[in-house]
Amino acid sequence: MRKTIVIRVLCAVVLLLGAAVAVTLAGNDFRMRERRLSVPVAGGRLDAVLTLPPHDPARGLVVMIHGDGPVEATHDGLYRPWFEAAADAGFATLSWSKPGVGGSTGDWLAQSMADRAAEAGAVLDQVRGQPDVPRGPVVLWGASQAGWVLPKIAAERADVTAVVAAGPAINWLRQGRYHLLAELDHDGADAAERERAIAVSDRTRQLLSEHAGYDAYRIGSGDPEPMSAARWGFVSRNYTADATADLRAMAGRRLPVLLLLGRHDRNVDTEETATTYRRILGDRVTVTRVDGMHSLARPVMEDSDAVGLATAVVWPRALLAPEVLGTYRDYLRALR
Incomplete structure (x- = not known):
């Protein structure tokens, strides 16, 4: 009798583990192709990833500009839902590990915001013309600290056609x-x-x-x-950062901007951000507020480490507030 119970318990455990593995595999199966690149830059190389629509050629390119911290090209997998949403809209996505992270040489803590903008421009110059890299519209995507980098790039590069900014600040x-x-x-x-x-x-x-x-x-x-x-x-080099002047310089290009803001953001004053973007960029800005935190994750994901970690492992798309990825995908689809 006891042996029968033990066997049943073991069978139940095996079934549960099998179901967990199946769900995890499904949750991490993304509709896109992905390949690694090594991009030469002054003083070394940057380890990058290029993602593409699963079948058709990409019609445009999203360039990812990270927020603060030692961010790897996929943000340890957290960017893949963003990559997939872009691929669904027909866009490739280019992202690279910050200097000194993973296979990238250098030291991101030695950079200024101007250095970060120059780096992005150098990477874009290097990859344009490579196989699979589309020559269509270039969209800058940036989160948090990237708010002091995106306008610098957009103001200077004629090939940038739109900007997506997630939780950017105005003044450091x-x-x-x-x-x-x-x-x-x-x-x-x-x-x-x-x-x-x-x-x-x-x-x-x-x-x-x-x-x-x-x-x-x-x-x-x-x-x-x-x-x-x-x-x-790093802070000593960058504490005077303020996006206002660069936003004014960018305004002359009349680029469309999608501003994604979390209603529960404790890092950034989203009211100041929305007001400043609208005042300087006018009707070119689309402001979308989502039920999320600074990272645009659902509040429970940041309030509970256990829930956030489990979701990141099993179904990373569910980390983000429900409307985030659909809004992003639809915005890219509408670009011409």
């Missing part, structure tokens, strides 16, 4: 303060905790304005979780 310092206060509110910080956090932020800003070195920052900021020396250097 204002964005940082907004994020700090939003996280304090979310964490239920009391008055003393808020005062301490704001004081650390204020001292750090002062040190940045004084062009302080790393040792002075470590001694003077009082930051309980100090940045690394490399990160301090």
Whole structure:
């Protein structure tokens, strides 16, 4: 009797594992072709990925500009739903690992926003004309920190025909303060905790304005979780970033822009972003607000690490708010 029960339990476990594997395989089976590229740039090479519609030639190219952090070309698979949506619209997508990430040489923390824009232009120049890379419209896609990079590229390159911006900020310092206060509110910080956090932020800003070195920052900021020396250097190079002037330069090109904003964004003041984009770019901007966080993920995905990780492994498309990928796909389809 006991042996029969054990066998039944083992069979049930095997069936459940088999179902889990089947669901995971289906959830990670994307409607596209994918191949790796190695793109030569000044001082080295960048490891890139090019995705394509599954059967027909691509009619246009999306160029991905990452947000902050050491992002790999596929963002560890999280970009694949975006790649698939573009492929459904007939677009190829080009993305590369940041310098110093994966097979890419260099150091992304040594870059300014202008460096990032120049890098994107160099990559685009290198890949245009390669097999499978379409010569049709070029769409820039960028998230978060890319908001200080996209307008620089779009203002200077005649081959860019549209921009998709997901959760971009306008001003580096204002964005940082907004994020700090939003996280304090979310964490239920009391008055003393808020005062301490704001004081650390204020001292750090002062040190940045004084062009302080790393040792002075470590001694003077009082930051309980100090940045690394490399990160301090990156912030020191970029803390004055503001997208306003580059958006004005881009405005003359009359490019269509899709602005994707999460209603629950605690990183970026989306009201400031939407207002600034509309004021400068006018009716060329389509603002779409989704029921998502800064990453445009459903709130539960960021509020629960376990749910987010399980979803990312089993069905990564479900990470994003329901309307995100359809909006993106339809926007690309409508481009001419």
